[in-house]
Amino acid sequence: MLLSGKRILVTGVLNDASIAFSVAKRAQEEGAEVVLSSFGRIMRLTERTAKRLPEEVEIVELDISNASDVDALAERVGGQLDGVLHAIGFAPESCLGGGFLSAPWEDVAVALQVSAFSLKALSVGALPLMKPGGSIVGLDFDNSRAWPLYDWMGVAKSALASTARYLARDLGPKGIRVNLVSAGPIRTMAAKGIPGFEEFESVWAERAPLGWDIRNPEPVANACLALFSDLLTSTSGEIIHVDGGFHFLGA
Numbered sequence: 001m002l003l004s005g006k007r008i009l010v011t012g013v014l015n016d017a018s019i020a021f022s023v024a025k026r027a028q029e030e031g032a033e034v035v036l037s038s039f040g041r042i043m044r045l046t047e048r049t050a051k052r053l054p055e056e057v058e059i060v061e062l063d064i065s066n067a068s069d070v071d072a073l074a075e076r077v078g079g080q081l082d083g084v085l086h087a088i089g090f091a092p093e094s095c096l097g098g099g100f101l102s103a104p105w106e107d108v109a110v111a112l113q114v115s116a117f118s119l120k121a122l123s124v125g126a127l128p129l130m131k132p133g134g135s136i137v138g139l140d141f142d143n144s145r146a147w148p149l150y151d152w153m154g155v156a157k158s159a160l161a162s163t164a165r166y167l168a169r170d171l172g173p174k175g176i177r178v179n180l181v182s183a184g185p186i187r188t189m190a191a192k193g194i195p196g197f198e199e200f201e202s203v204w205a206e207r208a209p210l211g212w213d214i215r216n217p218e219p220v221a222n223a224c225l226a227l228f229s230d231l232l233t234s235t236s237g238e239i240i241h242v243d244g245g246f247h248f249l250g251a
Contacts, residue, residue, distance in 0.1 A: 008027050008085065010027070011087050013049055019217040021053075023085050026222060036059045083135045084126045092111065097149050111153060112156050116156050123178070127171075141183065183220040184212050186216075
């Protein structure tokens, strides 16, 4: 199996529509041991959703904005990690839906910390458990253009991409790869919180050359599995698009 003998930490599992859930499920199907992280009130959602996975999983506490949680991550997870999935993102309401010019710095700072800086924090927190051959994968959304209503989350995704490149530079000598998977729109719980998300859905369905199913996160999960596997051991600092081919089209 593709991930036989590997141990993967998966963040961001909210419900079974989450891309992170699909990654965890497919990873188990391919032989990996999966550990989930969650925190606060979201923990109940994660615990409930974890019961739908093929195998029982451990769930550790991790609030990525809490430095103490990040510092304690390696101790809480224990053992060895071969892969980490970063599926973390958040922007306050003021930062989305047309508020680009009016969003205050305090809210923008939250979006940047949770959606971009968190990749560095998660990577450093997991680093003591990772050996050469390890792989860190983050979930991205195309940040090469300005999208309607996406506003500061779009800026945060650009920061995420840059963060991944610098992490790939600094972790490469340790034998650890860092890559992003840029997914087309998937109808997840997080996506429902983005004003005007339905506009993304309709555009993708009409224009993606390969077509696009907003209810099927498995193609995205499969790309993550490939990056966790030993198939792409010389790939790092890359953004792999899994969006039906939408990203390469012009106007």
